[in-house]
Every structure is written in C-alpha cells, then in structure tokens.
Amino acid sequence: MRRLKSATHRFRSLFRKNVVESELDQELRFHLERQVAENLAAGMTPEEARRAAMREFGGVEQVKEECRDERRVNFFETVIQDVSYGLRTLRKNPGFAFFAVAVLALGIAASTAIFSIADAVLVRSLPYRNAERLVMVWEDSSAYGFPHDTPALGNFSDWKARNEVFEDMAATSFGGAFNLTGDGNPQEILGRSVTANLFSVLGASVALGRDFRAEDDIPGAAHVAILSHKLWVERFGGDPQIVGKEMRFNFEKYTVIGVMQLGFQFPDREAELWVPAQFTKERLSNHGNHFLEVVGRLKPGVPLKTANANLATIAKQIEKEHPDENAKIGAFAVPLREEISGDSRPAILVLVGAACFVLLIACANVANLLLARASGRRREMAMRLTLGASRGRVIRQMLTESLLLALLGGAAGLVLAFWGIPFLASLIPAGIAPLSKSEVNTHVLLFGLAVSIATGTLFGVFPALRVSGVDLSSSLKQGGGRDGVGTGGRRLRDVLVVCEVALAIVLLSGAALMIRSLENLYHLDPGFRAEHVLVMRTPLPRQKYEEFAARKAFYDEVLERVGNLPGVVAAGYTTWVPLTNTGGATGILIENQPVPPPGQRPIPNVRIVSKDYTRALTMKLIRGRLFDEHDGTGTQAVALINETMARQCWHGEDPIGRRFTRGGPTEKPEWVTVAGIVGDVHQAGLDVPARPEMYMPYEQQDFGYEPEYLVVRTVGEPMVLAGTVRKGVWAVDKEQPVADVMPLENLVDDNLAARRVQASLLGGFAGMALLLAALGIYAVLSFAVTQRTQEIGVRVALGAAPGDVLHLIFSHGLKLFVIGAAAGLTAALAMSRVLLHSLYGVSATDPASFVGVTILLAGVTLLACYIPARRAMRMDPMRSLRYE
C-alpha cells in the first residue's frame, strides 16, 4: 500500500509536473509570508521583516531543488535531460561520434555474432525431453586405434540387459541409403535402421501417425517407416493422407506410419527416414561386428561417473565371455550435448575469447577518445561543480553520454551481426554444429544489449571519475582547455594504449599460429592428389544386385564407359574415398607369424577397389606393382598395402610376396598375397596420421561392403564432366541413383572447414585488433602533439632540429609499443596453449609466428607515429608559441 502510494506520488510528480511545481512554490511562499508576519508582529519594519525572513530561509531555489530530489522524479528528468544533452554534444561533434560508434559497432558485432554460435552449439537446450539425461554409449577400442568406436550388437544387447543405470537404451545403425524408386527420378534418402524404442528414449514424438511399436521390430514383420518432416514436405508435398500409404524403398514395400515433428533430427541432419532394424536373435548376439550408434537415457539422478563405472564393469564381463572378439574393448558414455558440440567446443571458446579481446580493445579505444575529449570539457565540468552540481550528478551525466554512445554502437553492431550471422552460420560445416542452427533470437538480442551497457559503463567510468574529481579553482584558472587532464590523464591514456597493443599481440599471434597450421595442412601430402578428381556415389540396391556377378558386371561396364570418355584420365571404384570413413577395418592373420593373443591381432583398414583406383587418386607406388588386368576373378588373390601396414605387420621384413588371411585362427585361411606397397593415404582426416591399410580388387573379394564411390581423374575442371559421367552410369542402369556428385577437393575443403572458419575468424578479429590498436596509438600521439604544441614551438624556436621533434614523438609511440608488445608476448606465450588442439605442424610457441606479428605491429606503430610526427615537425614555431 505504502509502495503504491509512493509510486502514485512519483507519477504525479512526473506527469503533473506543473501542479506539483506550483504547490511547492505556494508552500514555500506561505512559509515566508508567515515568517514576515511573525517578524512584523515582533516590531520590525516591513522592509526588515522581509529581509530577515529571506535570510533565515536561505536559498529558495536550492530548497526547491532538494525537495524535488527527495521526490526522486529527478531521476527520470535527469535521464531525459542528460540524454538530450548527450545527443546534442554528439551532434556537435559528428566525427568523434561516428568514429566511436563505428569502433564499438565492430567490437559488439564480433562478440554478438560469436555469441550466437556459442549459444546455438553450447548453450541452447537440445530438442529432447530431459535432454541432460541422454548419453551416447561407445566402445573404447583404443588398443586397435579406435578410441570412440561404434558398438557391436551383442555388446549393446548385453549393456541393455545388465546395466543398472539406464532407464532404457536404443540403437541405430548407419542404415545407409534408401533408394526411393517409383515415380520421379531415382532419389537416394539417407535413412536409419533403429530399434523401436529410439523415439521414446529420446523423448521425441511424431507429428502425424504413430511411433514404432515393439512388434514392428520383430524380424519378418511388415515393413514400416517414419519420415522426417522435411522429406514429407519436400518429396510428398506435405500430403495429410501420407500415413498408411505405401512407398517403395530399395524395391521393397514400406508402409508410412508416421511423420516426425518439424526440426527433429537424429542422429544427424542427414537422416530423413527411420525404419525398424528388425535385428534377429542371431545378430543380437554377435559381438564382433561393430557398427551401431547407441543412445541411452540415464535414470533420474544417476551421475555420468556411476554410469561409466557400470558400463566398464559390464565391458569387463563381456571381455571374459568373448575374449576373441572383445579383448581390450571398454565402454563409456558421453553426454549427448558434448557429443554434438564435439570438437567445436574448444574452437568456439577460443573464438569467444578472441571476440572479447576485440571488444576490450574497442572499449579502450573509446575510453581513450573520451579521456581526450574530457580534458577539453574540464572547464565545463568545473563550472557545473562550482554552480552546485554534485560529483555524482556530473558522473551520471558523463556516464549517460557514454552509455548513449554504447547503445548507438550496440545498435549498429547488431545490424552488422544480423548481416554477419547467417554468413557465419553458412561457414560452419554440418559437422561443427549438426543439431543446432545459429540464428538471431532473443538470447542474442539480450546479449547485445547487455554487452552494450557493460561496455558503455566500462569505457565511460574512467573519464567520468577523472573529470568529476577535478580541482575546481585550478581548472577554472587555466587558460585554454588544452592541458586539462595533466600528467595523470596522459598516463591513463598511455596505459590504455599499452593494453590495446598487448591484446592485439595476443590475438595476432593466435591467428598467426592458426594460419600457419592451416597452411601446413593445405601443403601436406595426404597421399593423393585431390585436384581434377570427380567423385560420386552409386550405392547398389541390395535386392537388385544380390549376385556378385551382377555387381561385378555393373562395375566393369561403368568403368569401361567412363574410363573411355574424352577428358577422363582414369576411373576407379572404391568402398570409401579418403575423408569419408575413419574405419572400415578387418582383422587379419599373417602367414608364418605366430597367432597373436586376442587384442593384438592387426586390424588394418580395408578398401575394395578397382584396378585403376590408385591411378585415379595418383597414389604413390613405393615398391612392387599396382593392380593390372591379370588380377581378376579366379587368379591369385592379391592386395596392395600401405607403408604403415608394411612397417607394423612385417616389422622390417620385405612384405612383397608374403601372404595373410582375413578372419580368425579357426577359420580356413584364404590367402592373399601382397603385390605392392603404396604410400600412406590420410583416410580419417588430413591431420590424422594413416592407420595400416590394404587395398583389394573388387573382382577377387566378395566383402560385406561394396565399392560405391566412383572416382574419376579428369584433364580439366572435374565438374564439367559430371553430367557426362552420370549419363554413363545411367546408360548401364537407368534406375541407379547417383548421389554426392562433387570434386574431391570439396572433401578436402570440408575436412579443413572447421579450422578454416576458426582461422579466418581469428584472423579477422586479429585484423580488427591491429587496426584498433593502430588507431589508439595514432589518437594518443596526435593528442599529445596538440597538447605539446607550445612546448614543441619553444624547442624549435630554441634551435631543435626537425629530427629532434621527430624523435620526441616517435620515442613516445615506440615506448608504448615496446611495453605493450612485451606484455602481449608474455601473455600470448602463456595463452597459446589453448590453441594446441587446433595447431598442426607448428608449436604453440613457434618463434617465427611471434616474431612475425611483433614486426607487423611495429610497422603499423611506426606508421601511426609518422602522421602526428610529421605534423609536429612542420609546425611553425611562431604560430605554435602564440597558440593559446
């Protein structure tokens, strides 16, 4: 009630200002008159009575002001006053205003844009119910070079049956490509085979139709499918009657039973179709085939540590029960959020830090400008203080002005960020933030606002404190406004510039390290040449190509046609081109070597290829021979192995002509002879060293995996031939879907995309930092020159040579630079460790990078010194002496 009343008072004061003012007036006048009457009664003359009353009362206006203050309306009024005054001062000084707003806009745009990405990847909640309880469960096969391996079905079944920590667990497998046939072009849809409980484990529901039921998942049950919202809209026009319709996928009939909610995606953006996996009992007890992705929902309150301990215990049991297949294979859970943000987390955090640095430099810059300007306004402020303004009042006014600047900068920065965020989001590859999209939302807007206010306060508070604390009489006595702030102010400005230089050095050296890493990766020999190579996928529908002979005929014919096209140098098939699959490995036994204990068998990658594949990729032949036309069906089985495999499996002996067999010691050996050794190819990533790897001709090997990547080396621009090559495939089978047509260079680029984005953003930020630091130095020096006009004039008049003047200015600038650079280098050396994960072929303390950026900044400093120095040098001593 009381609060309400005081609020009404305040409103009354604010909106019925005239009434309140006149009441205040009346009240005080009444008091005076009453006092006059009293004095008259005491026997004074009317003149005396009035004067005495006035004297006793004191300053009427002052009392009024204090009464207004008590009513606190003043708060609103002063804000309005200060804002309009601030706007006026800014308008009077458009150059300063524009510069300050632009500098702030850059800083705020950078930090807001990065925040929007960080928000999307690291902060915003995942679109699942109680997403914090969701984890992915992996096998730890570090002993075989796969620390983060896809689990085997048998292991999944055992985890699910024996664990005490999960509410439920679901599995999905890389269901691969579903060919949608029927009306329209053959289209490939990436789908997932899933256990029926997947959606309920995730806590996601269908938008249309129903979820899978347990009976859909029984082997032999009628085929059903759930579509993604996107597929439903794009391929089926959002047909409301879709549920119950039949589709033909891979030449089999599926009934659509549901459509997922808009925006649902699991396990990645690509999945557009989910079908029950219908794992048989036999498959569910297979412990050797590792291909699942497993998601679990923790029971409420179960910490990750407990879950991991439980999984480890079960993994030990499984290891004992199946030593052949599960020796040294552990199990662990990773929170879904971490899994999704993955490697991008440290990269994004580094960028957030960099953006903060840019923002700090921008703040320092504006604070510097305000300080310089404040010295010009020192007299104005002294005047205000003398006329009775309190120190708080002056600080408030200065802060209002700086907040005004910050908000203007923030608004401009948000506009920049709006424009930049979609651009940034497009730079970020699917892999870096697969489930979230960066966008402008209220989070981002609020962040921008908060940053503006924080920066406004940060850069406004120093000048405000400085100016409001002036010694009144001395500043009023001073002639001009020029030497206002004195040495203290100059030192503060110098310190700010030193900080700018230091921050710029840190950013520049970080960017230099990143760029050098990127350069190293681009110049690295990945074991193949990606230029002039066209890649496309032609996954064969299982049902149509069940026979080995049919598959072989398809490959033979396509290679024959494509290989003979004009402009084609060589054409080959492979199961996976480099950078598309980190695994695809199989265990082997080597002839004349003792059978190693479980867990120590070599498990090289295996790639099933056509004979020209090595030529199409321009892989290096180290020794022996490549495949030729004699390596066909029925002849001696041969393989090419990479250098790593030669080294690791034959321990320095010559592997050429030696034999090995796939499969376990109990199986009948099918010997394969090593025909040649080829150079290591970086399969898993440009920055990932090669694993042992072998290549086998498709004519000789009837594997579980079939070659599906067609690789074509062309004479000219590869995409020019895309249409012709595709037609060549369709000439062999007009129903064959063709997917992912692209130059191989795209894969290389994608592989480096995250690094490239990080390096270019960091580079951009460093560039901004460099520019801002240079402007900071420039501003301080030119201000110093103006301040010291008289001094310089005296020196010149007394015979100082232009060189001496030059020296005066340069030594000031270089002193700032040296201190800043020393501090910056120290900080950079200490901090560059956070970049370690994204560095390649360069140490975190790479001297060349650090020296390079120091020289760069030194050059820019000299440039920033030169302009004010030249001005000082050309000063006419007579004019500068008179300058007042």
Add this chain to the structure above:
Amino acid sequence: MSKPTDLVQGTLDLLILKTVALEPMHGWAIAQRIRQVSGNVLQVNQGALYPALHRLEQQGWIQAEWGESENNRRAKYYSLTKAGKKYLQKEEANWERLSAAIGLVLKTV
C-alpha cells in the same frame, strides 16, 4: 544555535513525526513548535525542513492536505499516516534505547 547538521541523522525526521502526531500542521508551525517545545534549543532550518517533509511524504509516513491556515491563507498541512504512527513508535523506542545507552556510558566511564 543548533543547525540541522548538528542533529543526528534521522533525528529531524523523528522530531517532525512526533510533532505532526498531535494534529495536522503546516511546515512553518512544525518549525515553530519544535523550537518552542525544545526551549529554543533546536532551531530547524527551513532548508532542511522542507526536503525532510517531502521525503517523509514520499516514504508514506506522513500525508499532506491543503487547508485554511490560522490567518486564512491556503497552507499545506501534514499529518501522520497509520504506517507513520507505527514507524514513529519503533523509532521512539530506538531513540530511548540509544540515549539510555549513551547516558549509561557517559555516567559510568
């Protein structure tokens, strides 16, 4: 002569509240009354009185009403509100305790 700055912070508020607790009064009368009652020891400066009145009104301890003065002029009369009454009781008790404590110290030490 006692200037308002000599008054312990908050004492003026207490005096005003106590004074208007008797009957509604305008500012001049409040000042007069405090002076008379204190035997001319406490002279309230107007420069302090009016801001204090406005503050107390703002806080809701007192309320103001325009009325006819003893010499037939319009004057602003302040009176104690319910909340003000409670506040005054609490403050009076505080004051008693404080002055008793100070007195005790002065006597014994």
